[in-house]
Amino acid sequence: MIAKFYESLYRIRRVEEEVAKVYPTDKIKSPVHLSIGQEAVAVGVCEALQPEDIVFITYRSHAAYLAKGGNLKAMIAELYGKVTGSAKGKGGSMHLVDVANGIMGASAVVGTTIANSIGYAYGVKLKRQNNIVVCFFGDGATDEGVFYESMNFAALKKLPIIFICENNGYAIHTAQAKRQSVPDIAAKAAVFGMPIERLGDDVLHLYERISAAVETLRSGGTGPFFFECETYRWKEHVGPSEDYNAGYRAKTEAEPWMQQDQVQKFAMMLDPQQRQQIEQAVEIEIAEAFEFAENSPFPPDAELYDGVFA
């Protein structure tokens, strides 16, 4: 399990580092919102899921996409705007999707996928499917009215869904306390009548707690479940750089998070040889994915008008 978790964590971290490295070459002409530092939540949650389970993600979801099993080559090609991308170059970094692996897409408009996820969960329940829906969103999304409307409906209909609020304390550069009169997001879900829990970014603990919720749902128990997961974004809101000198936050705020970096932590738990094996395999896979993206063609002009309607 440790090895599997490490592989996922390391892979996500390295993919995003590569994205950040390539970015200044202007080969990726798409706004990238890196989740470096936030990998733990994606991995802890997605490891508790099965391939047929469904996730709804956000523009900052390279991590969740990969953790859920999203196709890496298609992702990098999508960032490059290539026709081999997950959306044929018509989505970009903010709209990753991989239906075959249960990834139902990501929106650049904050909060919208929360509403989509409850509809999907309603469908799952109506059709008596046995899979589970998970919806990822940020603390910023909980400022939006649609968040509350969705919590109410999910609780009213007892939907088989798990909400994951990735609370990294900021919406762009605005701290939560400047936007929310009370910072306790989980409490705002709890008033609608659902079990809540506050978690950090300890992958194993996340995995354990999410697994318990999944187990309940899988065995016919009712949802929804709500988890508020504290985490921290290491990079700037959008783009490949750091921005601790911008004035809205101090590096000292980040340091405790960096010290408990889950990627490092899991690395330490493995014996060096096994670790090296994992890392090597990942590096090869990543190199291949970027090569694939580089070598793939841009979509032909005719694609412009293709697929407006199904």
Place this chain on the structure above:
Amino acid sequence: MIAKFYESLYRIRRVEEEVAKVYPTDKIKSPVHLSIGQEAVAVGVCEALQPEDIVFITYRSHAAYLAKGGNLKAMIAELYGKVTGSAKGKGGSMHLVDVANGIMGASAVVGTTIANSIGYAYGVKLKRQNNIVVCFFGDGATDEGVFYESMNFAALKKLPIIFICENNGYAIHTAQAKRQSVPDIAAKAAVFGMPIERLGDDVLHLYERISAAVETLRSGGTGPFFFECETYRWKEHVGPSEDYNAGYRAKTEAEPWMQQDQVQKFAMMLDPQQRQQIEQAVEIEIAEAFEFAENSPFPPDAELYDGVFA
């Protein structure tokens, strides 16, 4: 005080009864949402206010309009669509307004005035005015996302505003439990960090509790305050009739409310002569208002294009 309260209660009840009586003649061609049965909340709240205080109301707000001192003649003329109406016949029953008396209008789209009221309260605070904003809305409005967004902003900015949720248990024909996973509306405001209180429709108690909040705000304390007031609509959702045979609610549900009818209760508290005096004066005023409306002209055709822009 009892006399004053009774006058207001009796006046509202009688105005609406007259509206209901006239309605079948088709002189009022505007959808009327009567607040018969719900007068207590409007009176208990508005008696605690000063003329310069501001109220935001709903399409079901004949009561609040009158309780706050809205012009009766202008109201009836508005229902009749006459140019002497509060909005020159361009508002109708659902859009009563009387800026001179602090009534900032009413919307037919549920929930919208909540957002408007917080903006007004922000203005009051910024300009260091000493008046207070009160916003009335129904239980149905608390289903809407804008309710939560507004609670958050009001609490974040500590606005001088009092929220009055008139919980009559229904949105049109849909009971609260069919729409809300948890019926406790006040709790949903409380999570944003504001004092809440649950009240019934006892006018004196309402008056006392609202006055206390008003006092706090008036003397420089911070808001917002939230009151959930249970009440009951006696008539159908829209129109002049009863609808206990429609199937969505039973008359027995209404009976306890009718037994504790505040209009009757206050009538009993007065000596018969004083009561008669009050009632006579009100009847004369009402008769005059309907006569005024009857005799007023419809707006001239040119009014159609007048006032699209200020």
Place this chain on the structure above:
Amino acid sequence: MMNRNNVSYVDAISEATAQEMAYDPSVIVFGLDVDDHKAIQGTTKGLLAKFGPDRVFGTPLSEDAMTGAAIGMAMCGLRPIHVHIRMDFMMLAMNQLVNIAAKTHYMYGGQIRLPMVVRSMIGKSWGQGAQHSQGLYSFFMHVPGLKVVAPTTPFDAKGCLISAIRDNNPVVYVEHRILHFQKGPVPEELYEVGPGKARITAAGSDITLVGISHMQIECLRAKHYLQEKGINAEVIDPIWLSPLDVDTIAASVRKTGHLLVVDNDWATCGASAEIMAAVTERLQGEMRFTVHRMGFANTSCPPTPSLEYLFYPNGRTVAAKAFDILKGSAQNWLPNERPDLKEIEFRGPF
């Protein structure tokens, strides 16, 4: 037994829904008050009893999230019909419709499709006023990825709804409160009235009247009035507004030389502007012709009866405008109201 030659628009909708729900278990209906005794003016009547509360349910007042939920349901393989009792309330759903529903299929490179219908009603009369009387469908025509249909007859109400339900894309289905009272022949079987085909509802040779939604009725009335003056108008019902059948309209104008679009909405950037522009693009250079439009008065809808009457085009004012177009402007001819042209009209109270 139902008289199939005299089925109401309301019954046509509920029948189409019930038949599609019986035929396809993935069809569901939801929205505020679809399950109460009024049943959205009867259009959802009987559905709850037949299909149960999982497939027919009222919702909280949460237009934004419920629209998003409809999208999610469609992603999951359902065919949701989301109902709004007033089109005006769709303003709360614009983000999900414009930013998500319209874009999902394209933006995800074809991986997801959204078969969903959004039904809503345009209000009119009885002083419903500014916030309950808007025909805002041009917003949806504007955005690629959405289809828009506004059937006028009970026949089309049924056929278009079935077509909309079976479409694999988001379809905005526009009703008009007054049209609910229309009656006409409606076959019992399931049939589709698909996108992209306008209907010539009355043949003529002198001028082409395109009437959208309820204004189709007013155009048919105008045709009668114009006959008094020996003018023979052709009347067209576009039915589907997006995609729009420009061919049929242009072919008619090719014949008549004059187009008057009468919309149930404001003119500016509306469907009437679009149809004028599209026909002009098609015909200019080829022949001489003129294009014109009528719509709501350029104000909010006033509830007082006198002004409310002026707010809308009607058969007489449409005829007067057509007459001016043909005979030169400001002829000041306005036909007298003819009682024989009054079909049943909803008049309130609500």
Place this chain on the structure above:
Amino acid sequence: MMNRNNVSYVDAISEATAQEMAYDPSVIVFGLDVDDHKAIQGTTKGLLAKFGPDRVFGTPLSEDAMTGAAIGMAMCGLRPIHVHIRMDFMMLAMNQLVNIAAKTHYMYGGQIRLPMVVRSMIGKSWGQGAQHSQGLYSFFMHVPGLKVVAPTTPFDAKGCLISAIRDNNPVVYVEHRILHFQKGPVPEELYEVGPGKARITAAGSDITLVGISHMQIECLRAKHYLQEKGINAEVIDPIWLSPLDVDTIAASVRKTGHLLVVDNDWATCGASAEIMAAVTERLQGEMRFTVHRMGFANTSCPPTPSLEYLFYPNGRTVAAKAFDILKGSAQNWLPNERPDLKEIEFRGPF
């Protein structure tokens, strides 16, 4: 010292705002991120320091309630400027804008007026994609009671913003991300560029090009390309889209005989359809002329550079279209890209 002949669009906006705020204490600025270090691409820079957090503040992500709040502030006598960093997010504010802001003055019989400005930006380039690149202003043009302005130059950016702030009605003020990089002369003093007056930005005689927002730049480029072919285009910037100055455009077409509207938005039911229709209404019967339009490709905006390039009209394609209009369709002339016509363009990354 600032070079007043080379002021950026961004600085023109922040200057106009600061000056109006100093001049009138009822003016306030709020919206997501107006008070962070990026200051909405610099357009709100310095305001927080100058006017404090009560008059300049960031908000929660609550577009619906914050728009409603702007309305309430205006009711209370403030003159709020509500800022959205992307126009697309205004879809969350449609209910308050269409159902409340547009109607308040009329619906309340004149008792209330709403002096408020809603600023927002249209995105373009660097693969921002479907949800961050829309010009949806035709929605606001459609609804009576709203004014709409889309200035192109730094001079107009300042003058129009001042005019919008002083207007006693809701004004939707549309910026374009690429225009932010424009530079030009901007007087230091306060001045207004009021509603209803279009500007002839380049005189000509052969065809009238109306370019909206960023497409104004492309039309000016097209004018240069067309000169290679001896064609002399007149270019018009409508500036205010509602109310629209049809007079100036119609007068130009009266001269040139041909209109090509190039919009920064989709064509269907868009501003381009409206301008075509309005000019046609004005001139038909009087003379022979043709009307045409270009706009976004009828798809969602694709982020990949190759398709994104095709999605937008540009100076070359505008010139090609104008050439076809004048010389007969499908001449297949497409000018070669001229580097001397490249003004500074924002290219990312974000």
